Amino acid sequence: MTMRETIPTPSVRRAALALIVLVCGVCAVRAPLAGTAAQEPDFSRAGDEATRTLQALVRIDTSSPPGNETLAAEHVQSVLEKADIPSKILALDPTRGNLVARLEGDGSKRPLLLMAHTDVVGVERADWTVDPFGGVIRGGHLYGRGASDDKGQLAAMVQVMLMLERRQVPLARDVILLAESGEEGTTEVGIDFMVERHWDEIDAEFALNEGGQMTASGGAVETVSISTTEKVPWRGIKLIARGTAGHGSAPRLDNPIVHLAAAVAKVGAYQSPMRLNETTRAYLERLATMSPPDVAFRYRNLENPRLSASIQDQLREADIGVNSMVRTSISPNIISGGFRRNVIPAEAEAELDIRALPDEDLDQFLATLRELIDDPAVELTAPTSMRPAAPPSSLDSELFHALEQVQQQMFPEAVTLPTMLVAATDSAQIRAKGVQAYGVGMIRDDLSGVHGTDERVSVEGLELFVEYLYRVVVEIAGAD
Numbered sequence: 001m002t003m004r005e006t007i008p009t010p011s012v013r014r015a016a017l018a019l020i021v022l023v024c025g026v027c028a029v030r031a032p033l034a035g036t037a038a039q040e041p042d043f044s045r046a047g048d049e050a051t052r053t054l055q056a057l058v059r060i061d062t063s064s065p066p067g068n069e070t071l072a073a074e075h076v077q078s079v080l081e082k083a084d085i086p087s088k089i090l091a092l093d094p095t096r097g098n099l100v101a102r103l104e105g106d107g108s109k110r111p112l113l114l115m116a117h118t119d120v121v122g123v124e125r126a127d128w129t130v131d132p133f134g135g136v137i138r139g140g141h142l143y144g145r146g147a148s149d150d151k152g153q154l155a156a157m158v159q160v161m162l163m164l165e166r167r168q169v170p171l172a173r174d175v176i177l178l179a180e181s182g183e184e185g186t187t188e189v190g191i192d193f194m195v196e197r198h199w200d201e202i203d204a205e206f207a208l209n210e211g212g213q214m215t216a217s218g219g220a221v222e223t224v225s226i227s228t229t230e231k232v233p234w235r236g237i238k239l240i241a242r243g244t245a246g247h248g249s250a251p252r253l254d255n256p257i258v259h260l261a262a263a264v265a266k267v268g269a270y271q272s273p274m275r276l277n278e279t280t281r282a283y284l285e286r287l288a289t290m291s292p293p294d295v296a297f298r299y300r301n302l303e304n305p306r307l308s309a310s311i312q313d314q315l316r317e318a319d320i321g322v323n324s325m326v327r328t329s330i331s332p333n334i335i336s337g338g339f340r341r342n343v344i345p346a347e348a349e350a351e352l353d354i355r356a357l358p359d360e361d362l363d364q365f366l367a368t369l370r371e372l373i374d375d376p377a378v379e380l381t382a383p384t385s386m387r388p389a390a391p392p393s394s395l396d397s398e399l400f401h402a403l404e405q406v407q408q409q410m411f412p413e414a415v416t417l418p419t420m421l422v423a424a425t426d427s428a429q430i431r432a433k434g435v436q437a438y439g440v441g442m443i444r445d446d447l448s449g450v451h452g453t454d455e456r457v458s459v460e461g462l463e464l465f466v467e468y469l470y471r472v473v474v475e476i477a478g479a480d
């Protein structure tokens with residue numbers, strides 16, 4: 001879905017909020033915006049402050065490698081200090097520190113963890129129209145590497161910590177902020193280090209992390225995507241064909257190029273079995289309610305035994321995002337072999353991009369592929385690295401209900417879409433420790449430039465996200 005990057009005007013939103021208060025005044029639902037207007041936070045000021053924090057964070061170049069995330073952690077520390085919130089920086093590598101801060105609750109419920117990473121991917125500076133580390137605001141957008149992934153989220157979370165502390169919001173849960181390093185490919189200094197060596201600092205019942213987004217159209221938020229699980233990239237799996245080297249004038253039956261080509265063709269044609277989980281099933285159901293009739297029909301009948309096979313064929317051709325969401329996907333993306341036209345090489349190889357469903361059994365899956373390839377001359381290697389697999393976080397948890405409730409308060413016309421990410425985040429490590437982790441995010445569209453050029457966020461969208469996050473955190477962690 002491509003949505004225009006627009007957000008509701010404050011007056012529209014306020015009218016919508018007023019309506020909800022009225023509705024809830026006559027129903028049994030706990031009044032979501034209890035208290036008088038004077039007790040409401042000034043979200044516009046909070047948005048301004050978060051924007052300044054984000055600008056400062058963007059100006060600290062934490063491109064990884066080398067990262068230098070300690071500089072960003074120290075900046076966050078100085079911002080928190082202004083509200084007398086203590087924090088510590090924990091580091092495996094002194095230049096790549098992780099910041100942890102904690103606001104204490106009354107202990108009646110287990111903690112909530114807010115997490116965002118401080119490292120960013122590199123830039124191809126020549127392609128940018130602004131300085132990627134300048135924090136430039138232009139046309140209502142703040143530009144810069146990390147503005148969207150993931151420093152915007154970090155700035156919003158820092159802001160929520162400031163607001164909770166300054167307003168002395170009574171808390172049932174500890175609220176922990178983790179600004180971790182190394183998310184973009186060097187998790188050993190970041191989330192792995194924190195989980196293995198400092199778990200007591202971040203142990204929580206629930207976590208909010210990157211991985212979701214909002215889409216908007218015609219001035220209104222339409223969808224609020226919350227990721228509850230993610231596919232597991234199995235990195236470095238290769239097909240390696242081996243044969244006998246020889247002269248190209250005398251073709252051989254064991255030519256590894258021929259064997260590799262046959263194996264790649266089989267793997268490329270293979271569709272692993274479709275398997276929905278609670279999240280993908282709910283995603284498709286809710287997406288159907290906002291899709292054109294023919295698309296909705298496909299989503300609603302995907303598991304209909306009579307129609308499933310033909311619908312799956314249609315998805316494979318025309319809805320490749322959904323097709324990948326319902327199965328472990330395999331894409332052969334690099335192939336190499338041979339060096340001279342007249343020499344039969346001894347070896348040829350292809351690398352596969354495999355994104356596994358969260359519950360996929362690695363050994364069994366590889367065994368299935370080996371059976372399919374059915375060629376002793378072709379070896380299928382095991383992955384060289386992978387994030388841990390974990391069950392999806394529940395759609396029936398206190399935090400997921402809070403996320404839906406705040407969406408209904410702030411954006412009554414929108415839909416909360418539980419999603420399974422096809423990309424990987426640090427939530428994998430947290431879920432593997434039993435935490436119910438959910439990915440949230442700001443308004444984003446195809447032009448947000450995540451990992452690309454001119455990455456940016458809408459300044460108004462950041463303010464809106466601060467409000468959303470604050471309300472969710474108060475709902476889940478506040479004391480009644």
Ligand SMILES: [Zn+2]
Binds near residue numbers: 117149150183210
């Ligand atoms: Zn990220």
